[in-house]
Amino acid sequence: MASDSLSITDNRTGKQYELPIADGSVRAADLRQIKTSDDDFGLLSYDPSLLNTATVRSAVTYIDGDAGILRYRGYPIEQLAEHSTYLEVVYLLLNGELPNKEQLLEFEEDVRFRTMVLETVREQMETYRYDAHPMGMLLGSMATMSTYYPASRDVMDLESRKIQTVRAISKVATVAAWCYRHTLSYPFIYPDNDLTYAGNFLNMLFRMVEPKYVPNPVIERAIDVLFILHADHEQNASANAMRAIASSQADPYSALAGAIGSLSGPLHGGANEAVIRMLQFIGRKDNVPEFIKNVKDGTSGRLMGFGHRVYKNYDPRARIIKTLADQVFEVTGVNPLLEIALELERIALEDDFFVSRQLYPNVDFYSGLIYQAMGFPVEMFPVLFAVPRTSGWMAQWNEGVTDREQRIVRPRQIYVGEGERDYVPINQR
Numbered sequence: 001m002a003s004d005s006l007s008i009t010d011n012r013t014g015k016q017y018e019l020p021i022a023d024g025s026v027r028a029a030d031l032r033q034i035k036t037s038d039d040d041f042g043l044l045s046y047d048p049s050l051l052n053t054a055t056v057r058s059a060v061t062y063i064d065g066d067a068g069i070l071r072y073r074g075y076p077i078e079q080l081a082e083h084s085t086y087l088e089v090v091y092l093l094l095n096g097e098l099p100n101k102e103q104l105l106e107f108e109e110d111v112r113f114r115t116m117v118l119e120t121v122r123e124q125m126e127t128y129r130y131d132a133h134p135m136g137m138l139l140g141s142m143a144t145m146s147t148y149y150p151a152s153r154d155v156m157d158l159e160s161r162k163i164q165t166v167r168a169i170s171k172v173a174t175v176a177a178w179c180y181r182h183t184l185s186y187p188f189i190y191p192d193n194d195l196t197y198a199g200n201f202l203n204m205l206f207r208m209v210e211p212k213y214v215p216n217p218v219i220e221r222a223i224d225v226l227f228i229l230h231a232d233h234e235q236n237a238s239a240n241a242m243r244a245i246a247s248s249q250a251d252p253y254s255a256l257a258g259a260i261g262s263l264s265g266p267l268h269g270g271a272n273e274a275v276i277r278m279l280q281f282i283g284r285k286d287n288v289p290e291f292i293k294n295v296k297d298g299t300s301g302r303l304m305g306f307g308h309r310v311y312k313n314y315d316p317r318a319r320i321i322k323t324l325a326d327q328v329f330e331v332t333g334v335n336p337l338l339e340i341a342l343e344l345e346r347i348a349l350e351d352d353f354f355v356s357r358q359l360y361p362n363v364d365f366y367s368g369l370i371y372q373a374m375g376f377p378v379e380m381f382p383v384l385f386a387v388p389r390t391s392g393w394m395a396q397w398n399e400g401v402t403d404r405e406q407r408i409v410r411p412r413q414i415y416v417g418e419g420e421r422d423y424v425p426i427n428q429r
């Protein structure tokens with residue numbers, strides 16, 4: 001009778017061990033019993049970058065990378081993008097169930113109630129240089145919120161967690177819009193709570209002298225769908241950063257700053273900015289074959305917006321964004337870089353170098369084309385990723401701080417440095 005266990009023979013000692021298998025995994029701690037002597041520390045598992053290590057049990061988001069499946073709390077991303085709204089999805093991520101009408105109205109009201117940001121945040125933002133990168137300003141501003149809400153340090157208090165969660169999700173949009181306004185030296189626009197979350201975001205970004213900002217419905221819906229698509233993605237690098245920082249019971253704003261920092265990298269959320277710079281560098285459709293050749297021989301860096309640690313198939317979000325682009329371009333005009341992007345995708349998907357490495361377009365490949373067509377500078381693209389991902393980070397945070405299996409994150413290491421040696425006086429070196 002097959003049993004859910006691993007039989008291991010340590011050939012160094014001839015000893016045999018049975019390791020239980022649960023949920024398709026073995027517990028790394030079970031390896032510690034495998035020793036060569038009583039004073040042996042026992043075996044570690046070595047997994048740089050956590051390529052093959054589950055660090056948490058989570059019910060928030062499910063990804064099947066081979067099948068190109070993404071579900072939030074069991075609901076397929078395609079259905080949520082078509083039928084839901086961003087705040088309804090946020091409620092789902094946080095609470096595990098879709099809200100009924102009353103619950104949704106109450107949640108939307110709670111988010112609207114917290115859109116204002118303290119004036120000291122605005123004053124701090126005005127001290128940034130004119131050319132400060134918006135991601136740096138966002139990171140700094142969200143970190144500063146830990147100084148305004150000291151009660152946020154009581155991470156084990158449910159009511160405090162609820163307030164901080166809504167505060168972060170609501171205020172990140174206001175702060176993000178103000179980062180954009182600062183780069184233009186425009187006056188900051190205050191929230192208009194008559195508008196939807198996406199509509200108010202557009203208001204704080206783009207309102208000029210008109211007494212009341214009226215969002216274009218196509219653009220408003222496109223932002224709402226883009227926010228749904230970017231809301232969460234299980235244990236990506238920035239979610240891992242959020243959980244690791246929060247594992248010391250640091251406040252959620254300090255953890256958010258770390259998550260934003262992780263997302264800002266060009267291999268993660270900074271890729272949407274890197275994609276546009278790559279397309280601008282290529283310049284014309286007929287330069288694509290040469291560029292692809294250079295990527296393959298390593299002289300042009302990576303094909304940004306392609307590849308994924310989990311998806312070994314087309315990123316389902318990229319498919320939806322590609323369709324959304326056509327709707328946005330009907331309003332904004334087609335982004336001239338689109339034909340270069342389409343040619344890059346066409347060639348890459350036929351080229352064995354990319355196919356053999358299972359490199360397909362990811363969420364960042366087309367999103368930047370939409371943001372650019374909407375008028376955003378490339379520096380704002382990762383900020384537009386961070387705004388909706390704040391809801392995912394907060395959902396992961398709430399799940400992590402209440403997970404009784406979790407303790408402070410403190411990995412082991414394999415020491416490869418010098419053995420013990422004595423200090424040498426400087427006149428003898």
Ligand code: SDX
Nearest residue numbers: 233236267268269271302303304305306307308309357362
């Ligand atoms: C996001 O984790 C998430 O869920 C992230 C995200 C989310 O929603 O949170 O989905 C958002 O970050 C999407 C990814 C955005 N990043 C990019 O588009 C940057 C370009 N892509 C990569 O650098 C890369 O594909 C990663 C970082 C996304 C994944 O890297 P892995 O899994 O560590 O893969 P790897 O670096 O080990 O590469 C495997 C091979 C290597 O070749 P060999 O050394 O085997 O010869 O594939 C090559 C890599 O050189 N490769 C690429 C490539 N990506 C990987 N070659 C060219 N172009 C690329 N884009």
